[in-house]
Amino acid sequence: MAIIVHHLNDSRSQRVLWLLEEMGIDYEIKHYSRTAQGTAPKELLDVHPTGKSPLITDTTKNKVVAESGAIVDYLIRHYGEGRFVPADPERIDDDVYFNHFAEGSLMPTLVMKLVFSMIPAKMPFFVRPIGNAIVSNVNSAFLDPDLKRKSDFVADELVKKCDGGNGWFAGGDKDGNPTSADFQMAFPLEAALSGRISNLPASIKTYVDKVHARPAFKRGLEKGGPYNFIPMRDQPGGLEFLHVLPASEVRNQSVCAPVNALPPRIHDANALDWCQRQIPQMPMGANVSRASLRTSADTAGAMRSLRC
Amino acid sequence: MAIIVHHLNDSRSQRVLWLLEEMGIDYEIKHYSRTAQGTAPKELLDVHPTGKSPLITDTTKNKVVAESGAIVDYLIRHYGEGRFVPADPERIDDDVYFNHFAEGSLMPTLVMKLVFSMIPAKMPFFVRPIGNAIVSNVNSAFLDPDLKRKSDFVADELVKKCDGGNGWFAGGDKDGNPTSADFQMAFPLEAALSGRISNLPASIKTYVDKVHARPAFKRGLEKGGPYNFIPMRDQPGGLEFLHVLPASEVRNQSVCAPVNALPPRIHDANALDWCQRQIPQMPMGANVSRASLRTSADTAGAMRSLRC
Numbered sequence: 001m002a003i004i005v006h007h008l009n010d011s012r013s014q015r016v017l018w019l020l021e022e023m024g025i026d027y028e029i030k031h032y033s034r035t036a037q038g039t040a041p042k043e044l045l046d047v048h049p050t051g052k053s054p055l056i057t058d059t060t061k062n063k064v065v066a067e068s069g070a071i072v073d074y075l076i077r078h079y080g081e082g083r084f085v086p087a088d089p090e091r092i093d094d095d096v097y098f099n100h101f102a103e104g105s106l107m108p109t110l111v112m113k114l115v116f117s118m119i120p121a122k123m124p125f126f127v128r129p130i131g132n133a134i135v136s137n138v139n140s141a142f143l144d145p146d147l148k149r150k151s152d153f154v155a156d157e158l159v160k161k162c163d164g165g166n167g168w169f170a171g172g173d174k175d176g177n178p179t180s181a182d183f184q185m186a187f188p189l190e191a192a193l194s195g196r197i198s199n200l201p202a203s204i205k206t207y208v209d210k211v212h213a214r215p216a217f218k219r220g221l222e223k224g225g226p227y228n229f230i231p232m233r234d235q236p237g238g239l240e241f242l243h244v245l246p247a248s249e250v251r252n253q254s255v256c257a258p259v260n261a262l263p264p265r266i267h268d269a270n271a272l273d274w275c276q277r278q279i280p281q282m283p284m285g286a287n288v289s290r291a292s293l294r295t296s297a298d299t300a301g302a303m304r305s306l307r308c
Numbered sequence: 309m310a311i312i313v314h315h316l317n318d319s320r321s322q323r324v325l326w327l328l329e330e331m332g333i334d335y336e337i338k339h340y341s342r343t344a345q346g347t348a349p350k351e352l353l354d355v356h357p358t359g360k361s362p363l364i365t366d367t368t369k370n371k372v373v374a375e376s377g378a379i380v381d382y383l384i385r386h387y388g389e390g391r392f393v394p395a396d397p398e399r400i401d402d403d404v405y406f407n408h409f410a411e412g413s414l415m416p417t418l419v420m421k422l423v424f425s426m427i428p429a430k431m432p433f434f435v436r437p438i439g440n441a442i443v444s445n446v447n448s449a450f451l452d453p454d455l456k457r458k459s460d461f462v463a464d465e466l467v468k469k470c471d472g473g474n475g476w477f478a479g480g481d482k483d484g485n486p487t488s489a490d491f492q493m494a495f496p497l498e499a500a501l502s503g504r505i506s507n508l509p510a511s512i513k514t515y516v517d518k519v520h521a522r523p524a525f526k527r528g529l530e531k532g533g534p535y536n537f538i539p540m541r542d543q544p545g546g547l548e549f550l551h552v553l554p555a556s557e558v559r560n561q562s563v564c565a566p567v568n569a570l571p572p573r574i575h576d577a578n579a580l581d582w583c584q585r586q587i588p589q590m591p592m593g594a595n596v597s598r599a600s601l602r603t604s605a606d607t608a609g610a611m612r613s614l615r616c
Contacts, residue, residue, distance in 0.1 A: 049461040050413065065401065069377075069408035074401060093373065093382060100377035103412035105358065112420055115450075119442060127438055134427060134439070142423075153357040 003027040003075075006047050006055040008040055010228040012068050012187050013054030017220030018211075019072060019183045025079055029223055068187075069099050072180045087174040094161070095170035098181030106150055106188040113143045147197050154189070155201030165206030178211075186211045190229040311335040311383075314355050314363040316348055318536040320376050320495050321362030325528030326519075327380060327491045333387055337531055376495075377407050380488045395482040402469070403478035406489035414458055414496040421451045455505050462497070463509030473514030486519075494519045498537035 003020065007013045007029045020027045032041050032053065045051040048066045056065050056075075065074045076084045086095050116138050120131035158165040169181035189208050192200060211217055212230060221227055311328065315321045315337045328335045340349050340361065353359035356374045364373050364383075373382045384392045394403050424446050428439035466473045477489035497516050500508060519525055520538060529535055 049464070050458060052413070063401070065405070067405055067408045067412055069412055070401070070405040073404050073408075077400075092385075093371070093378070096381050097373070097375055097378040100375045100381075100408070100411065103408065104375055104377055104415075105360070107412075108416035108419065111416065112423065115420065115446070119446075122445070123438075123442070127435075130431075130435055130438055131442070134431070134442070137430070138423070138427075150358060156357070 002058060002060045004057040004059065005029050006032060006044060006053060006057070007224055008032045008044070008053030009034060009225055011040075011053045014220065014224050014227055014229075015068060015183050015187045016054045016056065016071055016075075017224050018186070018214070018217045019075055019084075021216035021220045021223075022084070022177060022214070023075065023079060031225065067103075069103055069180075069184060072099065072183045076180055083173050083175060084177055084179050085173055086170040086179050088171050091170040095179050095181045098169045099184045102181075102184035102188050106154070106185075107191075109143060109146050109150065110188055110191050113139070113147065116143070147192075151192060151197055151200055151204065154185070155203045158203035158207050159201075162203075162207070165203035166210060178214075182211070187229070194229045310366060310368045312365040312367065313337050314340060314352060314361060314365070315532055316340045316352070316361030317342060317533055319348075319361045322528065322532050322535055322537075323376060323491050323495050324362045324364065324379055324383075325532045326494070326522070326525045327383055327392075329524035329528045329531075330392070330485060330522070331383065331387060339533065375411075377411055377488075377492060380407065380491045384488055391481050391483060392485055392487050393481055394478040394487050396479050399478040403487050403489045406477045407492045410489075410492035410496050414462070414493075415499075417451060417454050417458065418496055418499050421447070421455065424451070455500075459500060459505055459508055459512065462493070463511045466511035466515050467509075470511075470515065473511035474518060486522075490519070495537070502537045 003025065005013060005016050005020065005027055007017065009031070011034075017029070032044055035041055040051055040053055042051070044053060044055065047055050047057070048064050050066055052066065054066075054068055054071055056071055057063070058065065058074075058078075061078075065071050086092050116135050119135055120128050123131045155165075157169070158167075161167070161171075162169060168178050169185055170179045173179055186208065189204055190211075193205060193208055221230070311333065313321060313324055313328065313335055315325065317339070319342075325337070340352055343349055348359055348361055350359070352361060352363065355363050355365070356372050358374055360374065362374075362376055362379055364379055365371070366373065366382075366386075373379050394400050424443050427443055428436045431439040465477070466475075469475070469479075470477060476486050477493055478487045481487055494516065497512055498519075501513060501516055529538070
């Protein structure tokens with residue numbers, strides 16, 4: 001086995017599984033679960049001193065590679081055999097740009113919005129209005145305008161250069177496959193669609209749907225396990241779960257938590273009551289949000305959180 | 309003129325000036341100043357829809373390139389003539405890795421620490437203790453351990469692979485010049501050294517001193533204008549300013565603000581008093597810190613903030 005993927009649930013490493021499936025090369029997954037705080041577990045520190053996912057081990061070269069953008073570049077450069085690089089040499093600049101933009105610009109703002117959203121829940125209830133005011137100020141003055149500018153830019157690029165979202169960020173390779181820009185961009189756009197930004201332009205949804213429809217993406221999803229950034233109904237085994245808990249029960253609540261912070265057989269209990277009771281005690285780092293849900297896709301996505 | 313650098317003061321675009329000076333190619337600087345809130349001015353939106361610096365315009369190809377990592381890659385790939393790429397092909401993986409790590413991992417945590425540090429100053433004084441408690445909790449639970457892990461990792465890499473900080477991150481090019489990893493990493497390490505992290509390992513200081521000693525870096529610094537991430541005494545014109553205001557006057561205070569938020573002739577007034585009065589009103593996005601200074605380098609660095 002040449003490549004081992006150190007795969008953390010609900011993380012950037014899902015993009016590495018997608019790439020490896022597109023490449024059709026042999027790999028092994030080593031699964032890691034987030035802590036109760038939602039952070040990466042200490043075991044990842046044994047693989048690389050930064051302790052983050054994704055990480056891959058290339059056993060042939062006896063090498064550990066970290067950092068999404070570097071992993072995607074590494075795999076394509078060493079094992080791509082000329083595929084997954086733009087067919088049009090003029091688009092190489094776009095490929096490099098979006099590879100960097102995904103983690104250097106778009107993700108940092110999305111992560112900051114997530115971290116700020118968790119502050120009020122960590123405060124004693126009598127000062128929580130102050131926490132809400134801080135979050136509201138930072139969002140309106142800084143994060144929301146920044147995210148709107150970036151998502152509008154991405155959507156415009158998809159319209160202008162990528163057939164309204166039906167094409168690839170750098171035009172695809174000689175066989176019409178995605179290139180490194182796509183493997184990098186899909187994750188922040190999934191994150192944005194799964195609740196971080198509202199009213200996203202249609203081209204972004206079109207693009208992410210195109211990614212999710214790839215047979216290679218579906219295979220990666222099945223091997224990676226439940227994934228918080230895709231509606232439950234579109235995940236392996238998801239439809240079965242939807243039958244256990246009617247969508248109406250979660251229609252007006254969205255509660256997200258690390259899988260291992262949930263009780264083992266949540267669908268035997270009153271799931272909503274349980275989750276509501278958990279919110280004040282949710283640990284720092286957990287993904288917590290309360291909002292009215294508007295679409296059936298969102299509702300299905302929320303149910304992901306109730307899975308055991 | 310083939311390349312125009314849209315240069316924002318005290319920003320990541322200083323690294324682009326350094327690279328262009330190392331390359332020895334002709335370029336023009338268009339200067340932009342931060343707003344009173346410390347953010348990029350609206351004029352940058354006319355250059356690129358993300359409105360961030362650095363940006364370059366390649367007039368020969370009629371192209372605007374954004375995102376530090378992509379700009380560094382673009383310039384070296386199109387105009388490097390084989391220089392600034394690792395002499396040892398085995399080090400290309402390191403070059404790509406650190407190019408991504410700088411903006412994809414290290415900078416986001418540094419920026420988040422900066423944003424959190426500004427929260428208390430934006431709150432009414434009677435709830436400021438709550439703001440301080442929030443910042444303290446986020447720092448101790450999340451940001452500080454993460455920054456320590458990342459800076460220890462960087463310092464260890466410098467010790468193991470880069471002659472204790474005297475070499476380059478990917479071993480340098482065939483002439484001993486830095487490669488893209490270095491142009492990317494220098495900025496977050498300068499930021500870390502200028503007050504974001506305390507007690508950094510010696511190899512990081514050794515490395516940044518080596519960068520600052522490059523004649524090309526010095527030329528870029530002179531053309532870019534005052535730069536918040538280098539001690540004042542090491543900047544063009546800095547020694548003259550040090551004579552105006554004795555170091556003893558700022559020994560126990562560090563106040564940083566965007567240049568355009570300072571009064572025009574600060575050294576004619578009581579600088580410290582002025583800065584202390586400004587702290588509660590410092591706008592969101594400004595770089596504010598109060599701390600005891602321990603070294604003469606730090607003292608000189610603090611004086612940078614008092615410059616007009």
